[in-house]
Every structure is written in C-alpha cells, then in structure tokens.
Amino acid sequence: MKWIIRLVVVLVIVALGAAGAAAWWLQQPLKLSGETVELSIEQGELPRDIAQGWVRAGVQAPRWALYEWFRWSGKAKRIRAGSYEIGAGTTPVTLLEKMVRGDETLATVRLIEGWTFRQFRAELAKADALKPTTAAMSDAQIMEALGQPGVAPEGRFYPDTYAYSKGSADLAVLKRALRAMRQRVDEAWAARAPDLPLRTPDEALTLASIVEKETGAAAERARIAAVFVNRLRIGMPLQTDPTVIYGLGEAFDGNLRKRDLQTDTPYNTYTRPGLPPTPIAMPGAASLRATVKPEASKALYFVARGDGSSEFSETLAEHNRAVNKYQRGR
Template structure:
C-alpha cells in the first residue's frame, strides 16, 4: 500500500506544481512581436479561433494555452466581438478581461463644417480601418441604404468627429451623421425666431449651408444670416457666390468669372430669386442657429475686408463705398 500512497502524493504534488505554474503564467506579461498588437473579433467567432488569431497577430504564446485559459476561466462565451489592441504589460488575465468588457480600440474620423457630401465620402474612404462598403454605391443608393430614398444627400449629414470600432462599415458612420443632422435641424427649427421668411426646416438647412460657406469670422454668422433673411423678406436676390460655385460643380477651376454669374443654373442666386433647391454644404450647429435666429439688423450687403471679417451695409451706396475701400483700394 505504501507505493500507492507515494503515487497519490506525487500526483498531488505534480498537480500543485502545474497549478502554480499556471497561476504564475496568467500573471506574466505576454511577449509581443511589436509594441502593440491588434485583433478584430467577429460576432460568433469561436474561442479557439480567437486564441489562434491573437498568436497570428503577434502574441508570442502557445495558442492552445490561451484557448485553455479562456475555457478554464468560464468566460469564453462572454467574449465580445470588436476591435482590440494590447500593449506591453498585458497578461493573459487582462487580455481576457478586456475582451469580456468589450474594451475596444476606437478610431475616429472628422467631418468638417462646410464640406460637401463628395468631400465627406472622400474622407470616409481615407479613414483608418473603416470598411469602404459604400465605395461602389451611388449617392442615391447610399440614401436608400440609410432609409432616405429619394432624398438628395447634400446637407443631410452633420459635421462632427465620429468614433468607431476598427473594422466598422462606413455606412454606419453615415447613418449616425444623418440622424445627428436630422436632430440638429429639428431642434433649430423648433427654436426659430417668429416671422422668419422660411417655410420649413429644409429651407432653414439650405440657408444655414449658405451662412456656413459665407462666414469668415465665427462671430459674424448671425449678421450674415440677417443679410440673407432681410433680402428674402423683400424679394431681393441673394446674390451669393458660393451657390454659383456649387452649381458649377467640378467645372469650377477656382476662379469665378463674370460669365459664371450670368449663366443661369438652379443654384445661381444672381439669376434666380429665393433659396437654391438644396443645401450647398454641411452646416454646423452655429450656422444652423444663425439661420433660424439671425441677428437683428437692417443690413442688405456685406463685403470682405481682407482680414477674415466683413463690412456690412444697409444701403447700396454704403456698400459701393465699402467695395471701393476694401476690394478696389480706393
């Protein structure tokens, strides 16, 4: 019987030694092939494949050891899909905790006030680790995909910085930007000044896009909006260059000529009264507010001073003097 007792004791000692080795390993930093290692985990991916994926990405550990740890912990089924990044000092324990918490690595893309939808799309195509699912889609197909069939995209996406999980689809960012703009426009329209010469929230969005493109100094948004509101009230053409430039599209070479101002298009506010048919850019919150709550003024004209600010005038005579002073140097 003595041999049996010795055998059992040896087995327990071996088990204790193995358990001790495992506990030690779990608390040791995992060797990495580089300063940071990233892995994207798909929904429903098996723990065994996740362990193998980390090793293939640059974690220098036996894949079977990571897999057995995931299983033995009882947390394997709680690992969340997402994009993860680990660095020096990450242990098997903290690696698993990160995935169970869903502590993803996020990237960001910044969409700028005053950009057109074409510029938005170009920026999304350049964004880090964002799947270009809309790359082959037309504007109309994109609007259909986000649930706005028949709506033109210009002005319908809110310019902001959007965070996303690496490996996300670009259409997801567009959906968020579209929802954000709808909300911002609705909020602005609800807070509008009474008796505006605007018939709908869409017209407020169009005006806001013009204000966005015309504003050189942020503090002047409200007064610039008042000029266009005053013109709309009396039926005076808006005569704003950015709408003409937008109507020219890719034909615009950076130089706006007299013939451009005289060539009629739906966006030529020199030849057509009222607002253009759509927004000409993506306005930010400040321009939306200015469009619905313009500064109280009698100004009908403004001209650039050359320092980013504008000179405002109530009459044509005053405006002509300002043009001579700031544009012609007289």
C-alpha cells in the first residue's frame, strides 16, 4: 500500500513539474530564425497544420508543443484565417492571442485618380503579396467574374488606397474598388444639379473621367466641367484631346498629331458629337462632384497657361487670342 502512495506522490510531483514547465514555456519569447516571421493561414486550416506552418516559417519551437498549446487552450477553433507577422518578444500565449483576434499584417496598394484600367491592373500585378488571380484573364473575363458581364471596365473602379491581408486575391481588391465607385457615382448622381444635360449616372461617370484628365489645377475642376456641360447643352463637340489619346491606345507615342484629331474613332470627340462610349479613366471624388455640380459659367473654351492653370473664354475669338498668347507666344 505504501508503494502505491509513494507512486502517486511521485506522479503528482512530476505532473506539477511538467505543468510548471509548460506555464513557464508559454510565457517565454519564441526564438525566431529572423527579425520577423510571417505566415498566411487559409480558411479552414487545421491547428496541427498551423503549428507546422509557424515552424516552417521560422519559429524555432517543437511543432507538437505549439499544437498541444493551441489545442489545450480551447481556442484552436477560434483561430482566424489571414496573414500574420510576429517579431521578437512574441510568446506562445501572445501568438495564439494574435491569431484569435485576427490581428493581421496588412499590405496596401494605391490606385491613382486618372489611371486607366490597364494601369490599375499593372499596379495590382506588382502589389506586395497579392495573389494574381486575374493575371491570365481578359478584361471581359474579369468583369464577368465581378458579376458585371458585358460592362466595359474603364472608369468602374474607384481610385484609393486599399489595405488587404497578405495572400488576398487581386480580384477581391477589384471587387472593393468596383463597389466603392458605384457608391460614389450614386451619391454624386443623387446630388446633381437639376439642369444637367446628362441622362444617366454612367454618362456622369464618363464626363467625370474627362474632367479628371483635363484638370491641371484642382480649383478649376468645376469650371472645366462647366465648359463640357455647356458644349453638351448646345450640341457642340467636346473636342478634348484625352479622349483621342485614349482611342489611340498603345499606338499613342506621346505626340498628338493633327492627323490623330482628324482620324475618326469611337473616342474622337473632334469627329463625333456627345460623350465617348465609355469613360477614359478612373475619376476621383472631386471630379465626380464637379461634373454633377459644375460652376455657373458661360465659358465654352479653355487653354493651358503653362503653369498648370487654364485660361477660360466664352467666344472663339477670345479663345484664339488666348491660344496665341499662351501656346504660340504671340
């Protein structure tokens, strides 16, 4: 009987020692193979595989120890998918807490006002840790994947800085940008001036893209919008170079020639009246607001002064004088 009691005492001591050692280990900083260690956890990934993933990524601890801690804590099923980064001082306890909170490491990609969809795609393709799921897709296939079959992508994505979890798909960022632009256009359209010669939100988006490309000084957006709105009201061609350049596509070499202005394309607003068939770029919020609420102005022309601002004119004679002064130096 005495030996049984002694055995029990020994087992209890061993268990207490093991528990103490485990409690001590849980509070000790994990050794890392570098200054930081990163891991992306997929949705539905098993705790055993997560533990193995951390070890492979550079956490210098027994895989089984991490796994048993995740399991024993009762929080293993609460670990969230995402991208995580840990550094010096991270303990097994704080590692698990980070994953349970979903305290992810985020990357960002900035999409610029006035960019084309082609530029958007190029920026997404080189973004940090963003899965290029659309790399082999055509523009039409991307729009279909976004639930917009048959819709041209140009102008449909809101330019902004987007944060995302490392390992996210580029299509997810595009979906957010698409939703953001739709919301911005709807808000602008709801606040539009009552007498605009624009019939739909899409027409407002198209004109806003032209305003975006034509604006040199931010303070002039509403006046530039007024010029184009005034032209639309009287049936005057928009005669804007950016639409011609867009129509030339990759053939544009940086030099817009007279023959380019005279060659008819769906985007040549010198040869065709009204708006082009699609937007020509991604307008920002300021250009959308200026388009739906243009400045009260009778101007029909403007010419660059060479300092980023423009000279506005109500008549062709005034405009010609401005062109001579600012463009020809006469």
